[in-house]
Structure formats: structure tokens, C-alpha cells
Amino acid sequence: MRVITGAAKGHILKVPKILDLRPTQDAVRKAIFDILAKMVEGRKSADLYAGSGALGIEALSQGARSCFFVESHRDACKIIAENLKHTKLVGKGKVICRSVDQFLTELPDKDLGLVFLDPPYTLGKIGPVFYKLVPHLKKGALVVYEHAKTTDAPKVGGLKIVDRRIYGGTKVTFMTKE
Numbered sequence: 001m002r003v004i005t006g007a008a009k010g011h012i013l014k015v016p017k018i019l020d021l022r023p024t025q026d027a028v029r030k031a032i033f034d035i036l037a038k039m040v041e042g043r044k045s046a047d048l049y050a051g052s053g054a055l056g057i058e059a060l061s062q063g064a065r066s067c068f069f070v071e072s073h074r075d076a077c078k079i080i081a082e083n084l085k086h087t088k089l090v091g092k093g094k095v096i097c098r099s100v101d102q103f104l105t106e107l108p109d110k111d112l113g114l115v116f117l118d119p120p121y122t123l124g125k126i127g128p129v130f131y132k133l134v135p136h137l138k139k140g141a142l143v144v145y146e147h148a149k150t151t152d153a154p155k156v157g158g159l160k161i162v163d164r165r166i167y168g169g170t171k172v173t174f175m176t177k178e
Contacts, residue, residue, distance in 0.1 A: 001013045001015055001023055001026060001052065001054060002026065003054075003057060003058060003061050003087060004026060004029055004030045004033065004058060005030075005033060005058070005061065005062055006058070006060075006061030006062040006063065007060075007061050007062075007063075007088075007089075008057065008060070008061035008087035008088065008089060009061065011086060011087045012086075013052050013053070013054055013057065013083045013086075013087075014052065014079045014082055014083055014086075015051070015052045015079070016051065016052060016073065016075050016076040016079045017075075018051075018073055018075060018076060023051055023052050023054060024054055024055060024118060024146060024170075025167075025170075027167065028146075028167045028170055028172065029054060029055065029058055031165065031167060031172075032055075032144060032172060033058055033059075033062060035163065035165070035174065036062075036114075036142070036144070039114075039142060040059050040062045040063055040064050040114060041062065041063035041064070042063065042064070042065050042113075043059075043064050043065060043113030043114040043141075043142075044064070044065050044066050044067075044109070044111055044112055044113050044114070045059050045060075045064045045065075045066065045067040045068070045112065045113065045114035045115065045116070046067065046068040046069075046070060046112055046114075046115045046116070047059070047067055047068070047069050047070065047115075047116045047118075048070045048100045048103075048115060048116065048117050048118070048119070048129070048133075049070070049071065049100060049117065049118050049119040049120070050069040050070055050071040050076070050080055050095075050118075051071065051076055051118065052076070052079055052080065052083060053069045053071075053079070053080035053083050053084065053093070053095075054083075055116040055118060055144075056068075056069050056093065056116065057083055057084065057087055057089060057093070059114060059116070060087075060089045060092050060093060061087065061089065064092070064114060065092070066092050066093070066094070067092065067093045067094070068093075068094050068096055068103070068107075069084075069093055069094065069095045069096065070096045070098070070100050070103045071095070071096075071097060072097070072098060072099045072100075074097060077095050077097035080093075080095050081095050100119075100129055101128070101129065101132065104129070104132040104133055104136065105132065107136055109136060110135065110136055110137075110138070111136075111138045112136050112137050112138065112141055113137075113138055113140070113141045113142070114141065114142050114144075115133065115137070115141065115142070115143045115144070116144050116146070117129070117133075117143065117144070117145045117146065118145075118146040119147075121147065121148045121151075126145075126147075126154060127154040127156065130154050130156040130159065131156060134156060134157070134158045134159060134177065137158075137177040138177070139177055139178070140176060140177060141176065141177040142174065142175070142176055143159060143174070143175040143176070143177070144172060144173075144174055144175075145172070145173045145174075145175065146170060146171075146172050147170075147171055147173070148169060148170070148171065149166050149168075149169055149170060149171040151171070152173075153173040153175065158177055158178055159175045159176070159177060159178070160175060160176055160177075160178050161173055161174070161175050162174050162175060162176050
């Protein structure tokens with residue numbers, strides 16, 4: 001797996017060997033960032049259920065101002081830190097080794113402009129995460145939710161679905177905060 005575009009283009013990313021970890025395929029990541037295009041630049045971002053950190057690192061490589069990498073698995077947190085160092089983006093990323101639920105409960109910031117949600121497909125109900133996330137988003141924020149193509153994004157007040165794409169068994173839903 002490698003960074004597809006931007007300042008860190010071509011850097012190879014390590015992927016943790018963890019059961020249920022399903023890294024976003026390069027082709028899907030490229031499609032996501034082709035859709036986002038220049039909307040990434042300057043945004044404060046978060047990569048929730050970060051795994052290897054590939055989505056957040058891609059955002060930083062394309063000019064996102066900063067990124068929180070939230071992952072509950074300790075080995076994955078170490079790999080994300082290594083990937084940030086390897087791509088020379090360590091000063092812009094902060095690895096948070098705790099659950100997404102705990103992170104959103106403790107996060108004082110209310111100005112996230114770009115959020116990637118790529119939970120394990122077996123996680124179950126994701127609605128509560130979205131409800132906790134919405135207050136931390138600034139108006140016009142983008143949320144990119146990657147999930148199984150057989151599921152739908154939850155309907156959450158304050159978030160409007162603006163696009164959906166299917167890539168094999170993966171569905172990517174793009175939302176914006178109204």
C-alpha cells in the first residue's frame with residue numbers, strides 16, 4: 001500500500017497484521033480523493049478507525065492542515081506513528097490510541113472539517129458514533145463513510161448525503177454538515 005498523491009506520493013505504508021483490519025484499497029482511496037479534489041486543503045481532519053492511517057495520511061499529503069488518527073488497537077497505533085514518520089508528516093498528525101467513542105466524548109474541538117469513518121464492517125450499529133461526531137463538525141464539513149455495500153449510512157440530523165459510490169463490496173457515502 002502506498003500514498004497515491006500529494007507531498008508524500010509514492011511512500012509505502014505499513015499495514016498492521018490485525019484480524020478484521022480491512023485497509024482501504026489503493027483504487028478506492030484514489031477514487032475518494034479524486035472526488036474530494038481540492039476540498040481537502042487546509043482542513044482540520046480526523047481518521048476514525050484509522051487502521052494503518054492511510055486515509056488520514058493521504059489527506060495530509062494533499063494539504064489537510066492536521067489530522068487526528070483514532071485507533072483502539074495498540075499495534076496499529078504504533079504502525080500509524082511509523083507511517084507518519086516515514087512520510088515526513090509526523091508534525092501534522094496526532095495518534096490517539098483509544099476507542100472512537102471515547103475520543104468523541106473527550107474531544108474539545110468543534111471545528112473538524114474532514115472526517116473519514118472506516119469502521120470494521122462487523123461493528124454493528126454506527127448511528128451513535130455519527131450523533132457524537134456531528135457537534136464536532138464545522139458547517140460545511142465533509143464526512144466520508146466507508147461501509148459494506150449491503151448497508152446504508154444512518155440518517156443523522158445535521159448531515160446531508162451528497163454522493164454514494166460502490167467499489168466491489170465497498171460503499172463510500174459522502175456527507176456534509178448543513
